[in-house]
Amino acid sequence: MNPLRHTFISRCLDTTPPSTNPLPEELRYLDIGCGGGIFAESAARLRTTASVTAIDPTPDVLAIAEGHKRRDPALMTKGKLTYLNTSIEELPVPGSEAEKFDVVTLFEVLEHVNAPGPFLESVISNVKPGGWLVLSTIARTWTSWMVTNVVAEDVLGIVPKGTHEWQKYVNEGELREWFAEKGGWGGNGGVKAMGVVYVPGLGWKEIPGGEAWGNYFFGVRRDG
Amino acid sequence: MPPRLQLNALAAFPPLPIVRLRVQFQRRLASSSTPDIYDVVCVGGGPAGLSLLTGLRNSKITSNLKVALVDGQDLQKNRLRKDASLESFSNRCSSLTPASVKNLQEIGAWSHAAQARIQPYQEMQVWDGISGARISFDWDSARPILSPRSPTQPTTIAYMIENINITSTLLSRLEELGGVHIFSSQNVSSIALGTEAPDVDLSSWPVLTLSSGKQLAARLLVGADGANSPVRTFAGIPSRGFDYSRHGLVATLKLAGPGWGGPDHKIAYQRFLPTGPIAMLPLPGNVASLVWSTTPERAAKLKALPESDFVAMVNAGFRLSATDLEFLHTMSSGQEEEVAWREQHTSLDTHTIPQKVTAVQSGTVASFPLKLRHADTYTGERVALVGDAAHTIHPLAGQGLNQGQGDAAALVRTISRAVQTGQDIGSVLALESYNSERYAENNAMLGICDKLHRLYSVESGPVVGLRTWGLKAVDAVGPLKGFFMNRAAGGV
Numbered sequence A: 001m002n003p004l005r006h007t008f009i010s011r012c013l014d015t016t017p018p019s020t021n022p023l024p025e026e027l028r029y030l031d032i033g034c035g036g037g038i039f040a041e042s043a044a045r046l047r048t049t050a051s052v053t054a055i056d057p058t059p060d061v062l063a064i065a066e067g068h069k070r071r072d073p074a075l076m077t078k079g080k081l082t083y084l085n086t087s088i089e090e091l092p093v094p095g096s097e098a099e100k101f102d103v104v105t106l107f108e109v110l111e112h113v114n115a116p117g118p119f120l121e122s123v124i125s126n127v128k129p130g131g132w133l134v135l136s137t138i139a140r141t142w143t144s145w146m147v148t149n150v151v152a153e154d155v156l157g158i159v160p161k162g163t164h165e166w167q168k169y170v171n172e173g174e175l176r177e178w179f180a181e182k183g184g185w186g187g188n189g190g191v192k193a194m195g196v197v198y199v200p201g202l203g204w205k206e207i208p209g210g211e212a213w214g215n216y217f218f219g220v221r222r223d224g
Numbered sequence B: 001m002p003p004r005l006q007l008n009a010l011a012a013f014p015p016l017p018i019v020r021l022r023v024q025f026q027r028r029l030a031s032s033s034t035p036d037i038y039d040v041v042c043v044g045g046g047p048a049g050l051s052l053l054t055g056l057r058n059s060k061i062t063s064n065l066k067v068a069l070v071d072g073q074d075l076q077k078n079r080l081r082k083d084a085s086l087e088s089f090s091n092r093c094s095s096l097t098p099a100s101v102k103n104l105q106e107i108g109a110w111s112h113a114a115q116a117r118i119q120p121y122q123e124m125q126v127w128d129g130i131s132g133a134r135i136s137f138d139w140d141s142a143r144p145i146l147s148p149r150s151p152t153q154p155t156t157i158a159y160m161i162e163n164i165n166i167t168s169t170l171l172s173r174l175e176e177l178g179g180v181h182i183f184s185s186q187n188v189s190s191i192a193l194g195t196e197a198p199d200v201d202l203s204s205w206p207v208l209t210l211s212s213g214k215q216l217a218a219r220l221l222v223g224a225d226g227a228n229s230p231v232r233t234f235a236g237i238p239s240r241g242f243d244y245s246r247h248g249l250v251a252t253l254k255l256a257g258p259g260w261g262g263p264d265h266k267i268a269y270q271r272f273l274p275t276g277p278i279a280m281l282p283l284p285g286n287v288a289s290l291v292w293s294t295t296p297e298r299a300a301k302l303k304a305l306p307e308s309d310f311v312a313m314v315n316a317g318f319r320l321s322a323t324d325l326e327f328l329h330t331m332s333s334g335q336e337e338e339v340a341w342r343e344q345h346t347s348l349d350t351h352t353i354p355q356k357v358t359a360v361q362s363g364t365v366a367s368f369p370l371k372l373r374h375a376d377t378y379t380g381e382r383v384a385l386v387g388d389a390a391h392t393i394h395p396l397a398g399q400g401l402n403q404g405q406g407d408a409a410a411l412v413r414t415i416s417r418a419v420q421t422g423q424d425i426g427s428v429l430a431l432e433s434y435n436s437e438r439y440a441e442n443n444a445m446l447g448i449c450d451k452l453h454r455l456y457s458v459e460s461g462p463v464v465g466l467r468t469w470g471l472k473a474v475d476a477v478g479p480l481k482g483f484f485m486n487r488a489a490g491g492v
């Protein structure tokens, strides 16, 4: 899954329309709900990354992330990768637009959240004008119900039973609508989606149109 | 009466003896002094290791990795001299496929090669020493029936080059690119896992201690350290296979002329004898390189002969019958006269066999035991194997060195992909694609060459008929030859 996240982010960044606020050569990332830090570490290793701030409110997973980070001296450079034990709601909003982040990521978090609207409000207050919010989640459809409750949890055993509550899933169309109503987001081609599916033996693969019925990536750019 | 061999005996060879190399796990901790930290440490500056490092330095994506090269030998001393004479050639030569050459071009190395010492060849004559069945390969006869050869179609099957020319070429390119920390004339004395300190935890990182006492920690440790790979031993990766009880006898030969096709149409020859193939591969001018796979006893015998008798035996190897050859090997002396006499009684189409050998370059007759070895896997946690460290092959198809070049190029691709997606290039997950890309391909090649060896070791019975039929059939069908040649040429 992780390499696909970079594929999708590059796709978003590469199509950024010409703007008055071009993003810098080296990007600042905020990874929300970083878990064990798989994505945060990989983002910090990229040549085009200035820094990664990764947050998670669960102390246990953050301890794992910190422990794993120490195994790579390249990540120990001060300011490269910073873990903070906090929820996004409690993270202080940056004081100025310039202090906000170029790329805000939210992978496999949205489906666990009770009130997606207010939650997304806290998330997007960290995105710089011209910056991107990139997330991955799973659509609320009959296919995903089957996959989550029967295949992933029972048959494949990929995730522990009871990890997901299907009712909480957010559909791609709902996200598009939410940002359209909000205004100031996704103008000029700044909305992207990519469906992915888990193929046993092959791993995660992109599947055109898959955003309508299963796991998908969603990227939206803040105008400016 | 000749021994009868069942047709199905081909598929029913006795199970191969499995050689399990004794592997020591050196998972103890390295001493506590802080090692220098590298992204890639490559042990072995042979053709495979140098090609890997050149590929990494040449690409924008991987050029900011911190890389080191360690070799026990003095890499500067083992370089081809600029003023080396075209009268003498090393006895260790390889047949580089167009695919390998293309890769060397892509990494900017090929233009550094001593071109005058490289001999492309356009035709291959292969025949069966027992039945005489013959197959000839050239791109002209391999074209689809009735279609003219397109002017852009390659005419070169492969390029004969001295191994020292390959390594010198790669070293020149590496010097041009710069940025490699080279530890030359320094043996790896031990490899162990690093230690856990409060600030960094190197307990999953291999730490090498060199004979100079220097310590290097490797995010990714590459074993390009040859058949007895210390890196493979450290990683606990078993290597299995068997010995052919054959030796490869090599020599640099002087011929009566530049070959039947003249200097612009060079021909490689290979004759299958029951003891193994004898091959003569063209070098520039009137020079050729000999690779004769034979029994250790015969190899010892040949090496001990005076020059004139040795020359006569090589000529006999391409001309006389297996029975004649057997007898000649039992003679204590006088092979030259005996061969001359027997040749008069053998009818030969001289243009289908190599020109006569007239002399052998002094000090070039050598032999080495032939083995087939294949590591169980090419990757482990923070370890990857390339070249002979991963596999050694029967020299029959001249694929050994080319496989190493293919490995190096594939590992560069895998590392590039990992860098682009921010993966730890030493993690098993990141290295997986290298293993899956190369393992099956090399295994197939090891299998093909091994089966050919076995097929041609049979002297009589239905198998001889079968392989004669096979060679004749392939020879008659142009497009099918194209397929085989593509395989030999590395799929270009």
Ligand SMILES: Cc1cc2nc3c(=O)[nH]c(=O)nc-3n(C[C@H](O)[C@H](O)[C@H](O)COP(=O)(O)OP(=O)(O)OC[C@H]3O[C@@H](n4cnc5c(N)ncnc54)[C@H](O)[C@@H]3O)c2cc1C
Pocket (backbone or CB within 6 Å): B043, B044, B045, B046, B047, B048, B049, B070, B071, B072, B073, B091, B092, B093, B094, B095, B163, B186, B187, B188, B189, B224, B225, B226, B227, B230, B250, B367, B368, B386, B387, B388, B389, B395, B398, B400, B401, B404
């Ligand atoms: C005696 C012999 C003769 C051969 N003749 C021919 C031939 O005529 N034609 C042909 O095509 N092929 C020949 N081969 C095979 C050919 O040499 C190999 O296929 C090819 O060289 C493999 O390249 P490599 O880079 O994988 O390993 P190698 O060329 O074996 O390079 C390994 C390197 O690792 C270094 N090394 C090993 N251990 C350590 C250590 N502990 N510390 C530091 N450095 C270390 C060595 O110094 C060496 O430079 C021959 C092989 C042998 C052994």
Ligand SMILES: C[S@@+](CC[C@H](N)C(=O)[O-])C[C@H]1O[C@@H](n2cnc3c(N)ncnc32)[C@H](O)[C@@H]1O
Pocket (backbone or CB within 6 Å): A032, A033, A034, A035, A036, A037, A038, A039, A055, A056, A057, A058, A061, A086, A087, A088, A089, A106, A107, A108, A109, A112
């Ligand atoms: C399924 S995990 C995903 C982890 C990681 N992003 C990944 O994909 O591997 C969801 C994570 O979101 C975190 N999380 C839940 N609510 C959050 C919130 N309000 N703010 C930040 N993180 C939250 C949880 O602690 C949990 O570690």
